[in-house]
Amino acid sequence: MPINKSALIRYKTIDQCLQNRFRKWTLEDLVEACSEALYEYEGVTRGISRRAIQLDIQNMRSEKLGYNAPIVVTDKKYYSYEDKNYSITNSPLTQQDLGTLNEVLDVLKQFKGFGYFQELNGMVTKLEDKLYKQQHKGKSYIDFEKNELLRGLEHIDALHKSIIGRKTLDLVYQSFRARQPQQFIFYPYLLKEYRNRWFLLGARKKGNATMILALDRIESFKEDASEKYRKPEIDVADYFNDVIGVSKVPGQKPVLVVMKIVKEHAPYIITKPLHPSQKIVKQGHDGTIFSIEVIWNFELEREILGFGEQLKVLSPKRLAGKITARMKQSLELYTKSKVTDEMPAL
Numbered sequence: 469m470p471i472n473k474s475a476l477i478r479y480k481t482i483d484q485c486l487q488n489r490f491r492k493w494t495l496e497d498l499v500e501a502c503s504e505a506l507y508e509y510e511g512v513t514r515g516i517s518r519r520a521i522q523l524d525i526q527n528m529r530s531e532k533l534g535y536n537a538p539i540v541v542t543d544k545k546y547y548s549y550e551d552k553n554y555s556i557t558n559s560p561l562t563q564q565d566l567g568t569l570n571e572v573l574d575v576l577k578q579f580k581g582f583g584y585f586q587e588l589n590g591m592v593t594k595l596e597d598k599l600y601k602q603q604h605k606g607k608s609y610i611d612f613e614k615n616e617l618l619r620g621l622e623h624i625d626a627l628h629k630s631i632i633g634r635k636t637l638d639l640v641y642q643s644f645r646a647r648q649p650q651q652f653i654f655y656p657y658l659l660k661e662y663r664n665r666w667f668l669l670g671a672r673k674k675g676n677a678t679m680i681l682a683l684d685r686i687e688s689f690k691e692d693a694s695e696k697y698r699k700p701e702i703d704v705a706d707y708f709n710d711v712i713g714v715s716k717v718p719g720q721k722p723v724l725v726v727m728k729i730v731k732e733h734a735p736y737i738i739t740k741p742l743h744p745s746q747k748i749v750k751q752g753h754d755g756t757i758f759s760i761e762v763i764w765n766f767e768l769e770r771e772i773l774g775f776g777e778q779l780k781v782l783s784p785k786r787l788a789g790k791i792t793a794r795m796k797q798s799l800e801l802y803t804k805s806k807v808t809d810e811m812p813a814l
Contacts, residue, residue, distance in 0.1 A: 474506060478516070478524050479533075481505040483556045486539065492546040495521060509629075528556065620666060620683030624659065627668060627683075631656045636695040640687040649687055653695050654679070657704045660714055662767075667714045669707060671698065678702060678718045712743055712760075713767025725768070726759045726782040733778045742771060757782070769794065 481502045485493050499521050506512040525547070528537040538550040630637060637656060642649035653673035660667045666683040673695065708714065710722040726749065729737050734756035738748065742760055749757040762768055764787060772779060772791055781788040 474510065474512070475524070477505050477509055478502045478521070479528060479535075479556060482521070482524060482528065483537075486547060486549045487555055489548065489552060493548065494545050495547065498525075498547065618664060618684065620686060623683050623686055623689070624666060627656055627689075628659060630691065631658065634697040634699075635691045636693075636697045637689045638692040638695075639681075639689040641681055642685055642687060643682075644685070653692060654681075654689075655698045655700075657700045657702075658707070660708060662714050669704065671700065673698070676701070680714050680716070710745070710761065711763045711765065711767075712771055713765060715765035715767055716763050720763050722761045722763050723784060723787075724759055724761050725764075725784070725787060726757065727772070727779055728755050728757045728782055729775065729779045730755045733775070773798075 482498055485498055485501050495518055499516050499518055502521060502524075503516050506516065525539055527533055528535045529539050530536070535556045537556060538554055539547060540550045541547055629635075635656075637654045638651070639654045640649050640651045654670050655673070656668055656670040658669040660669060660680075668681045668683060668686070669678070670681070671678050676698065678701075702718070708716070731752075731754060734751070737746075737756065737758060743762050745759075745761040747759050749759055751757075769787075769791065772781060773794060781791050
């Protein structure tokens with residue numbers, strides 16, 4: 469059964485509504501939500517009929533789309549999922565879906581050889597592996613880095629649309645250090661991935677302060693049409709060029725960091741540079757000296773510490789001193805606690 473774009477938007481909207489168990493959904497509520505979604509994504513101004521939504525619900529319940537959605541009606545008026553963990557996004561792909569995706573995959577593979585589309589290589593391989601697993605009952609011969617427990621991924625699509633559409637957000641956020649969530653007006657500019665975690669670069673209305681928010685700490689957000697979108701005062705495209713990770717204070721300048729790595733581990737640095745600015749300064753019998761020009765942040769220190777005794781910071785001296793102090797603290801953690809700490813029962 470072919471699905472047009474408008475129908476897909478309605479199905480997804482109904483699915484999102486029924487997942488929200490903090491309110492009760494009548495047929496009129498679903499009609500209104502679908503009408504708003506079609507206006508937002510497609511600019512459709514004509515209303516959706518009750519009959520159309522009833523047919524959508526019927527299709528979602530059936531096997532026609534492969535959803536078999538457990539939609540129930542309580543008190544003869546309120547719609548909900550019988551299974552609170554259900555979502556159509558968790559449904560397996562139908563044969564029609566697989567056929568369509570394979571066609572898309574064939575088209576994408578034609579572009580893999582062109583330099584302009586080099587970024588497609590990993591994406592195409594991931595899609596190809598996903599389809600192979602679906603068609604061969606879970607078997608896979610390539611293992612991508614992933615974190616199934618990661619929170620916040622459900623926000624990516626909506627945030628991406630907000631950035632493209634230049635939408636102002638009313639956002640609720642709780643950092644790890646905050647005792648309570650904060651609600652504030654936010655202007656989103658860029659989504660950034662680092663080590664399988666996602667972050668949102670933007671500016672807060674109050675003080676127009678540039679902020680980087682972790683998606684897994686965003687509790688909720690919605691468009692605030694009453695607040696005019698404020699364009700970025702920073703160069704968004706180049707904002708993270710001088711950074712390892714995502715931590716950066718506005719106005720912070722990069723520093724030249726010179727390090728030496730032992731000979732045995734030098735190939736790892738040479739074949740996989742720590743940063744695009746990396747330069748080899750000198751190669752000797754006892755190791756390789758190299759430099760990078762980056763912002764001094766927590767992620768830089770963590771990257772250096774990850775090499776342990778294999779890597780030494782030569783300059784700046786303050787950074788070398790900071791790494792030395794952190795390594796001493798790490799050693800003290802083991803030497804002081806080895807008697808008192810006990811392995812907990814698992």
